[in-house]
Amino acid sequence: MxxxxxxxxxxxxxxxxxxxxxxxxxxxxxxxxxxxxxxxxxxxxxVPDSAPTAWRPVLPDTDGWLERCHADESLVTQIAGAIVPGDIRGEIMRAPTSSSxxxxxxxxxxxxxxxxxxxxxxxxxxxxxxxxxxxxxxxxxxxxxxxxxxxxxxxxxxxxxxxxxxxxxxxxxxxxxxxxxxxxxxxxxxxxxxxxxxxxxxxxxxxxxxxxxxxxxxxxxxxxxxxxxxxxxxxxxxxxxxxxxxxxxxxQLPPPIGMLPDLDDGEERPAVCGPEVLDDWTTRFVAQLAAPHAQRITLARAGRTETVLIDVQAGAWACLVEDRGRWTVRQGGPARIWDTVEERITRWRSDDAPPLSRFEITVTPDRQTVTWPSP
Missing domain, CATH: 3.40.50.150 (Vaccinia Virus protein VP39)
Known part of the structure; x- marks a missing residue:
């Protein structure tokens, strides 16, 4: 050993x-x-194959503990803001709050x-x-x-x-x-x-x-x-x-989403982009620049899957639904979240979709600005 x-x-x-x-x-x-x-x-x-994700403790008397400590991996050390490995036996299904x-x-x-x-x-x-x-x-x-x-x-x-x-x-x-x-x-x-x-x-x-x-x-x-x-x-x-x-x-953690608005009551139009664009890390980062306080959830309603972006603080939301291979978006509240997201993604793509390593950030006492180079 x-x-x-x-x-x-x-x-x-x-x-x-x-x-x-x-x-x-x-x-x-x-x-x-x-x-x-x-x-x-x-x-x-x-815990393998757990859904939602479950966690179990690994203590110093566990076989392989020392080797795991020196592995190149992140190791969760606290759950739910207070629970440490020695506090439980078995499994826990709460969110990690501290790690190595x-x-x-x-x-x-x-x-x-x-x-x-x-x-x-x-x-x-x-x-x-x-x-x-x-x-x-x-x-x-x-x-x-x-x-x-x-x-x-x-x-x-x-x-x-x-x-x-x-x-x-x-x-x-x-x-x-x-x-x-x-x-x-x-x-x-x-x-x-x-x-x-x-x-x-x-x-x-x-x-x-x-x-x-x-x-x-x-x-x-x-x-x-x-x-x-x-x-x-x-x-x-x-x-x-x-x-x-x-x-x-x-x-800076997001607020609880709470009760959803009436997702059937809003302005509806064909979507230029479907929610699959948010599955790509870089494209999602660009979308975040447009709507930094929007949270994404997935719902099953009326036999179909809907993707919802909701800004709890602003009271704005967008709901994307696929119908026969085409996406439709409904939006409500004081702002049109998906309009803003689509505009930012479209502009980034028209500039040849530069990688994030070429983005620049400037911070002044008044604002934070993130830009990318034009071709």
């Missing part, structure tokens, strides 16, 4: 071969930080952060603390501040970091507000999805500093963006590609 040190070297080799781990300082960090210390409470795994991120994504983000010796880093989303430990190994504890919204998650991370000899500045609070007491920072790295880059992050970053964050929407297509902060208090950059996905920041 391989030792944990051998497993760490094997993980580093795999991450290097995959092109995620590119520089020696980060390789030394991966080889030195024991990921299992951040998973001592166990993790959850998916896949190591290839952790190290890719650290590499993309372009950090240099002596720079101060703010991490938004401590999670298990494994990513934090890599930062501490690379920079030193005094240069790392990490914010976590969940007090229990933060406490477990503090204990795990301490067991590895690291004592960074750990803060319990809303990471969307940053942590102004430790500002200014040279780098900000974010391990949750956000609808928009908060102005607080820009204000707390030195001009020339970098913010690395994953932009998402309520249809859950997301991309990693790297922005440079400018002297005038704005930030701009590009998406890095790769279909990066994180859990949304808890304060």
């Amino acid at each position: 391989a030792t944990d040190a051998e497993l760490r070297r094997r993980l580093a080799d795999d991450l290097t071969a995959g092109g995620h781990l590119r520089t020696e300082p980060w390789r030394r960090a991966v080889e030195s930080v024991p990921r299992q210390e951040f998973l001592r409470g166990g993790f959850f795994e998916v 991120t896949m190591p290839n994504l952790v190290v890719r983000m650290h590499e993309e952060l372009q950090v240099e010796d002596g720079q101060r880093v703010l991490e938004v989303g401590t999670g298990t603390g494994y990513s934090t430990a890599l930062l501490c190994h690379r920079l030193g504890d005094d240069l790392v501040t990490s914010v976590e919204v969940d007090p229990e998650v933060s406490l477990r991370a503090r204990n795990a970091l301490g067991s590895c000899g690291h004592r960074p500045n750990l803060v319990v609070g809303d990471g969307l507000l940053g942590h102004k007491d430790g500002a200014p920072y040279d780098r900000v790295t974010v391990t949750c999805g956000v609808l928009a880059v908060p102005q607080e992050w820009i204000e707390q970053t030195r001009p020339g500093g970098i913010i690395l964050a994953t932009l998402c929407g309520w249809q859950y297509s997301s991309e990693l963006a790297r922005l440079t902060v400018h002297e005038d208090g704005t930030a701009a950059g590009r998406f890095l590609g790769g279909q990066i996905s994180f859990m949304l920041a808890r304060p």
Whole structure:
């Protein structure tokens, strides 16, 4: 059986071969930080063939636990905002709320952060603390501040970091507000999805500093963006590609849909695009730019399947129905969601459908703008 040190070297080799781990300082960090210390409470795994998805605990006394800790996979560590693996026996069917991120994504983000010796880093989303430990190994504890919204998650991370000899500045609070007491920072790295880059992050970053964050929407297509902060208090950059996905920041989770409106009462027309366009990651991201607060649900009514986009806050909705190979859309409320989505997708396609890695993002105190190049 391989030792944990051998497993760490094997993980580093795999991450290097995959092109995620590119520089020696980060390789030394991966080889030195024991990921299992951040998973001592166990993790959850998916129950095969479960629908809806069920989870079961994997505890440290389970065969193969140490090897799983060093595998390149995300490991769910909390369910429903409070339940940890040691709390249950059997299975649970609730949504994950915290995890140990896949190591290839952790190290890719650290590499993309372009950090240099002596720079101060703010991490938004401590999670298990494994990513934090890599930062501490690379920079030193005094240069790392990490914010976590969940007090229990933060406490477990503090204990795990301490067991590895690291004592960074750990803060319990809303990471969307940053942590102004430790500002200014040279780098900000974010391990949750956000609808928009908060102005607080820009204000707390030195001009020339970098913010690395994953932009998402309520249809859950997301991309990693790297922005440079400018002297005038704005930030701009590009998406890095790769279909990066994180859990949304808890304060930005979508509201409950509640009671649906009367989907038979609305303006009806032939649809230019059917809902299948939303099955493609990039096209769905473009649709999200048009309707960032729209949620997508599928209904079975009157013997047929209907796709509904609904913006609970705005009170707007669109319902797509297929009839003999053609799609019809009905829309209601103060805005026409599908009109806006179709217009944005059509314009993107007319510009030769550039990939997300060519999209640019600009954030000012007034707005966030995402554009793509015209041919």
